[in-house]
Amino acid sequence: MPSAPLASVLATAAEPAPAGADQASDLADLFVLLAAAFAPPPAALATRNWCEPLAADLADLGGALALDTAAAEQSLREVAGGPLAGEPWLVEYSRLFLVPPVPVTLNTGIYLEGGLAGVSAQMMAQCYATAGFAQRESFRDLPDHVAIQLEFIAALLGRWAAGDDDALAMAREFSDGFVSHWTEPLYAACTKAAARHPAAGVYAELAAVLREATDRLVR
Numbered sequence: 001m002p003s004a005p006l007a008s009v010l011a012t013a014a015e016p017a018p019a020g021a022d023q024a025s026d027l028a029d030l031f032v033l034l035a036a037a038f039a040p041p042p043a044a045l046a047t048r049n050w051c052e053p054l055a056a057d058l059a060d061l062g063g064a065l066a067l068d069t070a071a072a073e074q075s076l077r078e079v080a081g082g083p084l085a086g087e088p089w090l091v092e093y094s095r096l097f098l099v100p101p102v103p104v105t106l107n108t109g110i111y112l113e114g115g116l117a118g119v120s121a122q123m124m125a126q127c128y129a130t131a132g133f134a135q136r137e138s139f140r141d142l143p144d145h146v147a148i149q150l151e152f153i154a155a156l157l158g159r160w161a162a163g164d165d166d167a168l169a170m171a172r173e174f175s176d177g178f179v180s181h182w183t184e185p186l187y188a189a190c191t192k193a194a195a196r197h198p199a200a201g202v203y204a205e206l207a208a209v210l211r212e213a214t215d216r217l218v219r
Contacts, residue, residue: 024168026064027217028157033057034210035150038106038203039139040098041089050089051080051202058209067212072205079202092199096190103193104186104200106146111185112178120144120178127174128152131167146186149179150210153217176218183211 033054041050055076062069079085084092097106105111112120121144128135128143133152141148153175159167190204 023065024157024161026061027213028154028161030061030065030067030213031150031154031157033061034206034213035147035154037206038150039147041093043088043090045089046086047089047092048080048085051076055080062209065213065216067209067216069209072202072209075202075205079198082198084198089199092197096193096197096199096203103197104189104203106186107142107144108146108149108178108182108186109142109144111182111189112144117142124149124152124174124178127170131156131170144178146182149174153179157217172218175214179210179214180218183207183214187211 037054055073058069058073058076061067062073096102096104107116107121109116109118109120112118121142125143127133131152133155135143135148136151139145139147153171156167156171156174160171187204187207190200190207193200194204
């Protein structure tokens with residue numbers, strides 16, 4: 001599972017895996033980790049303390065799943081050792097994702113249909129309800145926020161790791177229907193913003209890891 005304090009960001013975590021389900025559990029843990037990475041960090045969490053545990057967890061899970069996480073790890077460690085090391089990571093997160101006009105949006109309806117609170121967000125909310133997944137009350141955003149979608153997939157993969165094959169089918173259907181279509185635009189938007197925002201390069205590499213993990217899931 002992800003290291004503290006990243007793991008504490010999430011209320012939804014993968015369930016324990018039965019014997020022989022290590023890969024399922026590791027994939028669930030990766031989506032838990034990426035969901036935490038794309039969620040707003042705690043206000044007092046310094047950049048170094050956000051980046052270093054994330055890099056370590058990515059290395060562990062990347063090795064377990066044979067995913068290439070090296071570029072993301074390097075980007076995180078560079079930022080952790082740079083001038084932002086002691087500054088709150090929330091400041092950089094906010095500059096990139098929250099302060100209008102936002103350089104990059106994490107509401108994926110913009111990538112999928114060019115607007116907010118549209119059909120895709122409504123369909124995602126329906127998927128959550130069907131699966132019995134409840135969005136965290138502490139994280140108020142539209143259903144199409146990247147972190148909420150990844151929490152949902154992590155929860156389904158946790159059920160799969162516990163032996164629920166229907167949950168795997170739901171995770172694949174959701175990923176193929178939504179996530180696979182916005183990972184590349186998100187990566188491109190973060191890459192474009194990287195020249196002005198140090199955090200953007202980190203999130204571009206995280207989006208690349210997510211793209212590879214999603215491809216692995218839907219295959």
